Amino acid sequence: MIFFSLPEVLFMLIGAIVLDWLIGDPKWLPHPVIFIGSWISYLEKRLLPGQAKRRNGILMMLIVTLSSFTLVWGLSAAASWVHPWAVYAVNTWLISTxxxxxxxxxxxxxxYEPLSQGDLTEARKYTGYIVGRDTGELDASELSRATVETVAENTVDAVISPLFYALLGAAPLAMLYRATNTLDSMVGYRNAKYVHFGWASARLDDVLNWIPARVTGWLLILVSIPYRYASPVxxxxxxxxxxxLHPSPNSGIPxxxxxxxLGIELGGLNRYGGVASERARLGWPNRPIVKEDIVHTVRLLYGVSYLVMGGLLCAACGWL
Structure with a gap:
């Protein structure tokens, strides 16, 4: 059995954040989420056509999450047989993914870059890569809103939640969370196709994000303090x-x-496959949303990561 002390986990998290800051997810390096997504697609083709959609959805959720956890735990165990430092390296890299x-x-x-050049065609294309809504007719303000919403929401999903679960259970538990979040992004929709089949995946994602979303809310408030364009109050x-007001119990917070x-209003009218959907409006429309709000939101994202890094460093130094 692989167990880590708290100082070991803290230093692995510090290393994982530094790795992500420096190299992110290079395309030449195989990414675990790609394999998780392929695994989900394989199981969906075999389980979705069945009559008992909710039961099959629960089964798929259990298979994907437990297999992701078990595989990463197995890699950690194998690395520990190679060298004690190898297990730290494997876990640090996997957490960074x-x-x-x-x-x-x-x-x-x-x-942001094509928006700055007035190229709406390119901006719409790249916005379509990160949101599920229709982007073909969005103007610069709506493209900026979509991007700001994505970065804000994913400050939980792609930063605080995986780090939270890595703190509790190193790479195996972080990967279980990432598998859950990938399931939610692929099948956790309330449409006719997935409302029953994706129910378990969506609910588990809500549960796992509940604490991290609220932590993220406070972190975003705190990192607003030094920026002149943001108001913590x-x-x-x-x-x-x-x-x-947000349909998600967690996404509305960040x-x-x-x-x-930022003094803007997020939410409003979106279109999915040509069908209009009015999302809860968050904030006050003190001014129009502009492309610079994308940069501001990215700075808040990095500010959150700096706060987390500071906390991890303080905790790690306290154990030295």
Whole structure:
């Protein structure tokens, strides 16, 4: 059995964040989420056509999450047989693949850069890579809103949640969370196709994100303090006033914090496959959303990661 002491886990998390800051997810390196997504697709083709969709969805959720946990635990165990330091290296790298600070920034800037050049066609293309809504007719403000919402929401999904579960159970538990989040992104929809089949995956994702989302809300409020374009007081007020209006029990918290802090309104009318959907409006429309809000949100994202790194370093030094 592989067990880590708290100082060992702290230093692995520190190393994982540094790795993500520096290299992110290079395309030449196989990424575990790609394999998880392929595994989900394979199981979906075999389980979705069945009549007992909710039962089959629960079965798929259990297979994907437990196999992800077990495989990573097995890799850790194998590495421990090679060399004591190998297990630390394997866990540090695997934890780094569950977070996406640099990846979020890069994806957001792929939208911001063509917006800065007035190229809506390119901006719409890259926005379509990171959101599920229709982007073909969105203007610059709506493209900026979509990107800001994605970065804000994923500050939980791609940063705080995986780090939270890595702190509790190193790479195996972080990968179980990442598998759950991938399941939710692929089948956790409330449409006719997935409402029953994806129910278990969506609910588990809600449960696992419950604590990290609330931690993220406070972190976003705190990192708003040094930025002249963000208001921590308004961020806090927006979370209290609007977060509960979001259909997700968790996503409304970071989105409301960013909206309130920047003095903009997120949410509103989206279209999915040509069908209009009115999402809860979060924050106050004190001004129009502009492309610079993408950069501001990315800076808040990095500010959150700096706060987390500071906390980890302080805790690790306390154990030395």
């Amino acid at each position: 569950t977070i996406a600070i640099k990846g979020l920034k890069d994806a957001a800037m792929l939208v 308004q961020a806090w007020k927006a979370v209290r006033a609007f977060a509960h 989105e409301a914090a960013v909206a309130g802090g």
